[in-house]
Amino acid sequence: MRTVLDARTSSGYGSRSRGGMHSVLDVETALAAADTAAQLRDRLAAGEKLSGPGARRALTAAATTPRFEGRIVPATFAKKAATFLARDGAILFDNPDAMLIRAFKRDNALCEPGSGATAPRQHDCQPGCGNTVRTDTHARQLRERADEIDQLAASSPCPLGKRLRANAGRLRETADTHDATAQPAEALK
Numbered sequence: 001m002r003t004v005l006d007a008r009t010s011s012g013y014g015s016r017s018r019g020g021m022h023s024v025l026d027v028e029t030a031l032a033a034a035d036t037a038a039q040l041r042d043r044l045a046a047g048e049k050l051s052g053p054g055a056r057r058a059l060t061a062a063a064t065t066p067r068f069e070g071r072i073v074p075a076t077f078a079k080k081a082a083t084f085l086a087r088d089g090a091i092l093f094d095n096p097d098a099m100l101i102r103a104f105k106r107d108n109a110l111c112e113p114g115s116g117a118t119a120p121r122q123h124d125c126q127p128g129c130g131n132t133v134r135t136d137t138h139a140r141q142l143r144e145r146a147d148e149i150d151q152l153a154a155s156s157p158c159p160l161g162k163r164l165r166a167n168a169g170r171l172r173e174t175a176d177t178h179d180a181t182a183q184p185a186e187a188l189k
C-alpha cells in the first residue's frame, strides 16, 4: 500500500512544496489510523475487552473507520485524508512502544497539541492522558515486557537491577488495572 502511495504522490515530495509534503503525511497518517482501527475491530471481534478513558470513543472509531487494506490509493485521497483526520476524537493512533492506542481528542491530550492539530505530539507524551485505550492484547504485552525486564534485572548490578524490577512492577500494575477495569464492547455501547 505504501509503495503504491509513494509512487502516486512522488511528485508532491519532488516539488518540496509544503502542501505536497503535508498531503503525503495526511495520507500516511490516515492509512495508519485505518490500520489501527482495523486491528482494534479484529481484537474486539475476538472477544477482547477495552479499558481506559478513551475506550468508548475508540469503539465508535473502530466501527466507523473505513478499511483500506489491499486497495489502491488514488492521488485524490489526500483531500479525503485531511477531512478524515479533522474528525477530532474519532481517529485512532497506535503507540506500540507504550502498548496502548490513543483515541485522539485535542482537548484531552496532555501533550499539548496545537489548536488545529490532528495528531498527538508523541515525543511529549504524558501519563494520565484522557485519550488512552488498552485491549487485552496490550495487557498481555505489558506482562511479557515485564518478564523480559525481570530477566535483564537478574543479570544486572544491584542499583540497576532494582530500577529494572521497579519498572517491571509498574508495567504489571498497568496490566492489572486493565484487567480490573476492562469492559466488553457490548457494555461500552
Ligand code: SF4
Binding pocket: 102, 104, 108, 109, 110, 111, 112, 120, 121, 122, 123, 124, 125, 126, 129, 130, 131, 132
Ligand atoms: S499525551 Fe500521550 S497518550 Fe495523550 S494524546 Fe498525547 S501522545 Fe497520546
